[in-house]
Amino acid sequence: MRHMIFGESHGPAIGVVLEGVPAGLELDLEAVQRELDRRKPGQDPTATARRESDTVQVLSGVFEGKTTGAPLAMLIRNSDQHSQDYEAIRYTPRPGHGDYAGFIKSQGCQDYRGGGHFSGRLTAPLVAAGAVAKQALALRGVRVGAHISSIYGITDASLEDAGALEAVAAKPFPVLDDAKGEEMRQAILEAKNEQDSVGGAIECAVFGLPAGLGAPDFGRNVEGIFAQYLFAVPAVKGVDFGAGVAFSLMRGSEANDPFEVKDGRVVTKTNHAGGVNGGITNGMPVTFEVTIRPTPSIALLQESVDLRTGEETEIEIKGRHDPCIVPRAVPVIEAAAALAACEVLGI
Numbered sequence: 001m002r003h004m005i006f007g008e009s010h011g012p013a014i015g016v017v018l019e020g021v022p023a024g025l026e027l028d029l030e031a032v033q034r035e036l037d038r039r040k041p042g043q044d045p046t047a048t049a050r051r052e053s054d055t056v057q058v059l060s061g062v063f064e065g066k067t068t069g070a071p072l073a074m075l076i077r078n079s080d081q082h083s084q085d086y087e088a089i090r091y092t093p094r095p096g097h098g099d100y101a102g103f104i105k106s107q108g109c110q111d112y113r114g115g116g117h118f119s120g121r122l123t124a125p126l127v128a129a130g131a132v133a134k135q136a137l138a139l140r141g142v143r144v145g146a147h148i149s150s151i152y153g154i155t156d157a158s159l160e161d162a163g164a165l166e167a168v169a170a171k172p173f174p175v176l177d178d179a180k181g182e183e184m185r186q187a188i189l190e191a192k193n194e195q196d197s198v199g200g201a202i203e204c205a206v207f208g209l210p211a212g213l214g215a216p217d218f219g220r221n222v223e224g225i226f227a228q229y230l231f232a233v234p235a236v237k238g239v240d241f242g243a244g245v246a247f248s249l250m251r252g253s254e255a256n257d258p259f260e261v262k263d264g265r266v267v268t269k270t271n272h273a274g275g276v277n278g279g280i281t282n283g284m285p286v287t288f289e290v291t292i293r294p295t296p297s298i299a300l301l302q303e304s305v306d307l308r309t310g311e312e313t314e315i316e317i318k319g320r321h322d323p324c325i326v327p328r329a330v331p332v333i334e335a336a337a338a339l340a341a342c343e344v345l346g347i
């Protein structure tokens with residue numbers, strides 16, 4: 001299943017075209033909308049105040065409730081753009097955002113309003129695509145779930161089983177431990193109050209992938225496939241599998257996952273490898289943690305350069321920004337993981 005996301009944050013609409021969706025899938029459009037509702041802006045003081053309904057419309061690829069196998073196109077209209085907020089910074093790129101790199105790549109022709117095609121808004125169609133992927137995966141017994149694992153050093157409880165993630169998906173603030181979630185919310189509001197932002201991390205797991213998928217080689221390596229989808233999510237700056245960076249503090253005797261037989265199946269007692277050995281799935285859940293940077297657009301005065309004159313200058317960013325991207329990125333990471341899992345399975 002391949003996908004192509006189109007649109008700009010302040011254009012008329014954004015959307016996605018999915019190619020290679022298996023024919024005959026009974027598409028649950030309400031489930032697609034529920035995923036979009038988990039991500040949509042304007043729902044909490046810890047998120048951007050921009051209000052969008054993020055109502056999805058299927059334009060093609062579905063007939064009489066079932067996928068046809070033809071390209072499946074989904075559209076989401078934009079309605080609450082404040083483009084004026086971006087006039088003053090048109091030629092003075094925001095530190096940390098895609099403005100300068102985008103200006104150079106597009107030779108100054110990019111849609112600068114609201115970050116254009118670089119905006120986190122473009123993760124709405126990604127979530128829609130991921131929701132279709134999740135439905136295709138469910139038919140193969142594969143499930144994807146995620147939670148906020150940390151925000152600005154405050155950590156959630158660790159993930160023990162697949163069931164816990166279903167409850168998390170229904171929460172407005174997707175953590176396992178709600179008391180920790182409240183501490184995280186306070187840290188976000190404190191940063192916002194100080195005209196600043198914070199980052200954090202998301203832990204994600206894919207349950208039900210059979211052992212033996214993938215290859216050690218470039219292009220077919222399971223970790224590589226997942227990483228490619230995950231790094232395409234704006235603000236993702238790190239991806240690590242299983243114990244990840246904690247491996248650097250372990251000995252082999254702690255890091256290795258001992259084998260055992262459970263219900264006639266070879267499994268491992270621990271899952272430090274994150275379900276992948278040698279680039280191939282080993283039948284344990286594929287687990288990884290994604291690091292999300294603090295939101296680039298902060299209200300504090302920042303240093304920039306006027307690209308018309310080449311002179312150094314200072315900018316003050318107006319507008320409505322997420323003081324922390326992590327909570328709204330949870331369904332986005334699940335969507336990217338679902339699309340990656342489809343590729344691993346050859347869907």
Ligand SMILES: Cc1cc2nc3c(=O)[nH]c(=O)nc-3n(C[C@H](O)[C@H](O)[C@H](O)COP(=O)(O)O)c2cc1C
Nearest residue numbers: 097098118119120234235236296297321322325328
């Ligand atoms: C769900 C989501 C919401 C985001 N909201 C904002 C925002 O309000 N303001 C902002 O400056 N960046 C926001 N971002 C991050 C920028 O889009 C991102 O940092 C920018 O495109 C540069 O990409 P990079 O961080 O991957 O280098 C958001 C990202 C996501 C995934």
Ligand SMILES: C=C(O[C@@H]1CC(C(=O)O)=C[C@@H](OP(=O)(O)O)[C@H]1O)C(=O)O
Nearest residue numbers: 041048050114115119120121319320321
């Ligand atoms: C609109 C969304 O998030 C936007 C992501 C974003 C950015 O720079 O990434 C900047 C802000 O855009 P604007 O200035 O137009 O309000 C956020 O509100 C969304 O996620 O749907």
